[in-house]
Amino acid sequence: MGKVLSFGELLLRICPDSAGEWLADNTFPVYVGGAEANVAAALSLWEVPSAYLTAVPDNFIARQLVGYLDDLHIDTSAIHYSGERIGLYFLDKGKDLKNAGVIYDRNYSSFSALTPGTIDWDKVLEGVTWFHFSAICPAINQAVAEVCEEALKAAAERNITISIDLNYRAKLWKFGKEPIEILPGLVKYCDVVMGNIWAAEKMLGIPVPENVVEEHQKQTYLQQSEISSKAILDLFPKCKSVANTFRFDHGKGIQYYTTLYTQDQLLVSKEFVAEAIAGKVGSGDCYMAGLIYGFYHQLEAQEVVDFATSAAFAKLFTESDFNTTRKEDIRAIVEPYEMA
Template identity: 60%
Template sequence: MAKVLNFGELLLRICPDVEGNWLKNNNLPFYVGGAELNVATALALWGIPSAYLTALPDNTLSAQLLDYIRGLNIDTTAVQHHGDRIGLYYLHQGKDMKNAGVIYDRANSSFATLPTGKIDWEEVFKEVSWFHFSAICPALSQMAANLCLEALQEASARGIYISIDLNYRAKLWKYGKEPLEVLPALVGYCDLVMGNLWAAEKMLGIPVPDYIAVQDKKELYLEQSLKSSTALMGLFPKCKVVANTFRFDYEQGVKYYSTLFTEGHLHVSKEYRSEKIVDKVGSGDCYMAGLIYGFYLRKSAQQSLDFATAAAFSKLFVESDATTVKSEDVQQKAAAYEIIESIH
């Protein structure tokens, strides 16, 4: 079976508690992650041939990390040894990556400084049928943005299916470029685009009326999803699938649903709600993995959407960057939180 190659920066997430007890206890929980590695981990767990391309320094810590990744059944043969440091970020336990409290320590990392012309793409793309990356990659540096473009050109030339997650991280865009100056050229190579309405607005210039969020009505979100998805495909003719997630955090908990637009039809998922969750990090990555899983196995658009949505929601109850919920358990675990009266 052909592999899914996931391309992005490996990160270590450091999790100090909000109260600061880590200082007294000399103890800091951490997790191995990074958006694309989270996708690769979920796919490997679900039995899809999964590979990972990143850059790491050539030292004993990297060797231990690669052993760990291989232990997850992820192919690491494409990993490049380059540079001197692994990216880090700090996030209080239970908080979200978009939270103002996230602290990045990724400048001049091995991945952010990997130049074009270094990777043997002929070798890397052997037996690869799907290439996935996220908008976090070109946010890191101009070198990373250049490398993304090189990777997409090489993948496209080989007829490899390409997907992108439009993750927007405002704190990462610090090298003088705005997302709108970089992302359209990359998305032009993509067959599947996943994100949300506001990421597409910020990164691709597809407008979202202010009243949508003010009125906060599901029917308006779904209507706008159809409009935004149609506009995206009009701007980027290679794109054949657009997915939008809707996760809303309230004092009384979280609600989650998503849409998938393809072949002129907007598919809508079930809606899930919960008063309590465990870890917000990585739910979007799990959703992306769910879409890849569905389309890789040639499931229908609705089946792929339903699995991805349930996978993302079930990830909210897993305390790590990547899911540990097996594919056969995904929809069963989410079913207890389904809202029957959701709009279809």
């Protein structure tokens, strides 16, 4: 197997506290992130050959960031240097990216300025056997959506396995198109689709009955997961596996379990519950990395979903966007939270 190449925007997460104490202290935490960079970092930590493609300006901050990725043993040779700025987002510590309080500052970033024909895909995809991106990329603007399709066509022509995370960010879809107008044209190239039943409804048009939420029963969610997964496989014949995550907040706590539909069967992970966590950012990306890790190493399907779920739940106990938990430490972290 060759490299796993993750494609997306490198971001900095700025974390002012909601009480405003940062104004007096003149300081707040800054984390390196971005959905696909989070995947690349986790894979590299777990010793999967991991490469990352983004666009950054050619300045000292960008060079420091690329050096940081290099130190994590991520192959940064494909990174494209252009434009004038790195994208930012602001989020209070402990909050979720789906939270209404997230503030994006990504307009006119180097990545958002990418256009078709800019990337030499022959060169970039050399030695790559897995290509990963997320639905955040085409949410930025029409040109970046077209760059995504350009990448997927090039990867498909080379028989490279392709995965997508259907993460929906309402605040990013501002260029006159709805996800349903863009995503089906990209998902048709994908072998592995990860998300949840509501993202599949919003982005791919696969309906979720209202009673699913009203009942709020695990068995109902699992049944809908199988229905939605089968619908994705029917709509997109190239797709072989569909993963759905279920994460519910209970005060400061979390209930978490996932499913993987593959080889005509629905596999269900163990369920985990915690009363308190450190942060939610990057957990889904860690799950995606866990899926890629499992498939990359040709694990049994149940092992794949179990590893990915455990890795994602363990990620909830770290504050940084990047996963910092080694694969050999994951089990010990999550075991106390496993439901019987």
